[in-house]
Amino acid sequence: MELERVYRIIRFFGISMIFLSFSWAILQSSTPLERRPSFAKAVDLYADGKFQEALLYYETAILEDPDFIHAKRGRARTLMQLGRDSEALTVFNEVLKLDPDSAVSFANRAILEDRMGLYKSAIKDYGRAIKMDPKLGEGIDWFTRLLQDRKEDAQTLPERLEILRNKIKAEK
Numbered sequence: 001m002e003l004e005r006v007y008r009i010i011r012f013f014g015i016s017m018i019f020l021s022f023s024w025a026i027l028q029s030s031t032p033l034e035r036r037p038s039f040a041k042a043v044d045l046y047a048d049g050k051f052q053e054a055l056l057y058y059e060t061a062i063l064e065d066p067d068f069i070h071a072k073r074g075r076a077r078t079l080m081q082l083g084r085d086s087e088a089l090t091v092f093n094e095v096l097k098l099d100p101d102s103a104v105s106f107a108n109r110a111i112l113e114d115r116m117g118l119y120k121s122a123i124k125d126y127g128r129a130i131k132m133d134p135k136l137g138e139g140i141d142w143f144t145r146l147l148q149d150r151k152e153d154a155q156t157l158p159e160r161l162e163i164l165r166n167k168i169k170a171e172k
Contacts, residue, residue, distance in 0.1 A: 038064055039071050046074065051081045069099050077108060085116050103133035107157060119164050126161040 042057030055078045061071035072095050079088035092109040099105060110125030130137045137158045155163075 036061060036065070036068070036071075039068065039074070042071070042074055042078075046078060046081075051078050054078050055082065069095065072098070073102070073105060073108075076105075080108070080112050085112060088112055089116070101132070103129045103136055106132065107136050110157075114160065114164065119168060123161060123164050123168070126157050126164070130157055130161070 038057050039061040042054045042061055045051075045054035045057060055075065058071050058075040058078055061068060062075065065071070072091060076088050076091035076095055079085075079091060089109070089112055092105060092112060095105050096102065096109065106125045107129035110122045110129060113119075113122035113125060137156055
């Protein structure tokens with residue numbers, strides 16, 4: 001009899017834990033963009049190519065939640081699109097201090113450094129991004145190119161990395 005009572009207590013506890021975890025998962029997966037309207041608006045504006053407006057909404061999203069890394073990352077990409085390269089580099093450096101495991105941020109910073117002529121830094125960041133996430137080196141897939149109406153394949157990260165390495169060797 002005592003063993004059956006223990007079994008019922010364990011079963012009740014187990015079912016309760018499953019229910020609580022399931023409830024917590026549902027709560028956490030509730031659409032975060034609805035809770036962050038400034039960020040959602042910034043993403044939409046960025047996708048539409050309205051970078052100046054997107055920047056304002058990214059900055060608002062950061063004011064609303066100063067620890068929201070995605071808003072900071074979006075701000076850096078937007079500054080880059082606006083040609084405000086030194087500001088973008090500063091923000092990418094901040095983002096990477098907060099999220100040093102972000103291969104995409106390393107790749108974006110490498111593209112920026114490449115554009116700024118900081119080739120040695122770009123080579124390091126391209127290499128780090130590819131090492132962290134080898135799929136980044138594959139470039140944009142056909143479906144994304146179709147959605148973004150891109151006619152030709154862009155240079156992949158490994159291709160650009162090799163070009164920069166050769167450029168550095170030629171300059172020596």
